[in-house]
Amino acid sequence: MYKIVRKKEIGSKVHNLEIYAPEIAKNAKAGQFVIFRIDEKGERVPLTIVETSLQEGLVRVIFQEVGKSTTHLASLCEGDSIMDFVGPLGHPTVIKYYGTVVAVAGGVGVAELLPVIKGLRIAGNKVITIVGARCKDLIILEDELKQESNALFFTTNDGSCGVKGFVTDVLKEVIDMQKVNIVYAIGPVSMMKAVSELTREKYIETVVSLNPIMLDGTGMCGACRVTVNGKTKFACVSGPEFDAHSIHWDELSSRLNSFKDLEKISCDNFTIRRECKCRKR
Ligand SMILES: Cc1cc2nc3c(=O)[nH]c(=O)nc-3n(C[C@H](O)[C@H](O)[C@H](O)COP(=O)(O)OP(=O)(O)OC[C@H]3O[C@@H](n4cnc5c(N)ncnc54)[C@H](O)[C@@H]3O)c2cc1C
Numbered sequence: 408m409y410k411i412v413r414k415k416e417i418g419s420k421v422h423n424l425e426i427y428a429p430e431i432a433k434n435a436k437a438g439q440f441v442i443f444r445i446d447e448k449g450e451r452v453p454l455t456i457v458e459t460s461l462q463e464g465l466v467r468v469i470f471q472e473v474g475k476s477t478t479h480l481a482s483l484c485e486g487d488s489i490m491d492f493v494g495p496l497g498h499p500t501v502i503k504y505y506g507t508v509v510a511v512a513g514g515v516g517v518a519e520l521l522p523v524i525k526g527l528r529i530a531g532n533k534v535i536t537i538v539g540a541r542c543k544d545l546i547i548l549e550d551e552l553k554q555e556s557n558a559l560f561f562t563t564n565d566g567s568c569g570v571k572g573f574v575t576d577v578l579k580e581v582i583d584m585q586k587v588n589i590v591y592a593i594g595p596v597s598m599m600k601a602v603s604e605l606t607r608e609k610y611i612e613t614v615v616s617l618n619p620i621m622l623d624g625t626g627m628c629g630a631c632r633v634t635v636n637g638k639t640k641f642a643c644v645s646g647p648e649f650d651a652h653s654i655h656w657d658e659l660s661s662r663l664n665s666f667k668d669l670e671k672i673s674c675d676n677f678t679i680r681r682e683c684k685c686r687k688r
């Protein structure tokens with residue numbers, strides 16, 4: 408069993424958990440993820456490793472409540488335990504000196520970006536971070552992003568924070584103003600695809616971290632397959648990071664959308680309601 412040592416809500420339906428898992432804490436690197444399962448009836452859910460503490464044996468994850476399992480996880484309290492917490496999985500990010508790196512994140516992708524920019528900054532890169540959210544209230548980890556970036560820009564759809572518009576609006580300006588050696592993007596598929604299209608035109612190497620549906624996380628089930636350079640890859644074992652310009656984006660979107668259609672049918676038929684035990688204490 409894996410104990411939840413610390414828990415904090417850091418945004419609207421966004422939670423920060425620190426879980427006691429010393430073996431994972433010892434081996435994890437930026438860009439890797441875990442798959443958790445709350446109990447024997449639970450689904451297997453992937454989450455990125457945001458940070459580890461070797462001394463305390465803790466693994467930090469940040470997640471958004473979007474469906475059944477993440478809502479269930481959010482209902483647990485400090486001191487509760489979950490049954491499985493498997494990792495580190497996937498290939499780590501290639502951290503080295505590139506020069507100027509632009510790191511782009513959308514939504515909760517910010518949490519997944521944090522360990523990457525931290526590593527890139529320590530490797531001596533100039534890190535320019537661009538974060539997009541629907542509105543100001545959905546921006547998380549502002550202080551930590553500031554600390555790890557040489558420059559930090561926000562974009563919001565409604566203009567309530569930073570530039571009104573999309574991350575690609577700011578990315579275009581940054582690219583036009585200076586030489587950028589590599590772009591790293593993580594977030595919704597539509598956002599990563601737009602970043603990829605922009606940087607392809609400018610011949611800038613771009614790495615994206617993909618979040619396809621995953622089940623086993625070991626390359627056996629095929630749920631996470633993506634087409635990269637015309638070849639089938641399993642994101643759990645060959646990724647989750649890939650060259651953005653080699654990905655078949657339309658196929659990836661259509662696979663994610665078919666999952667959403669299936670989920671809508673099941674939600675129309677069953678109402679799932681869970682109450683957070685913490686709020687009762
Ligand atoms: C390698 C990897 C790392 C990830 N890291 C994080 C993280 O650090 N923080 C975080 O909040 N989320 C992360 N995700 C996404 C997270 O795994 C999903 O949000 C989660 O599986 C949803 O489970 P659920 O049962 O709560 O929702 P479900 O009931 O399964 O689905 C609810 C909604 O979420 C969408 N969804 C389901 N699975 C995914 C997915 N894999 N990616 C995007 N949307 C999905 C569905 O389309 C649906 O609309 C990661 C995914 C991958 C593959």
Ligand code: FES
Binds near residue numbers: 622
């Ligand atoms: S999750 Fe099953 S092959 Fe990747």
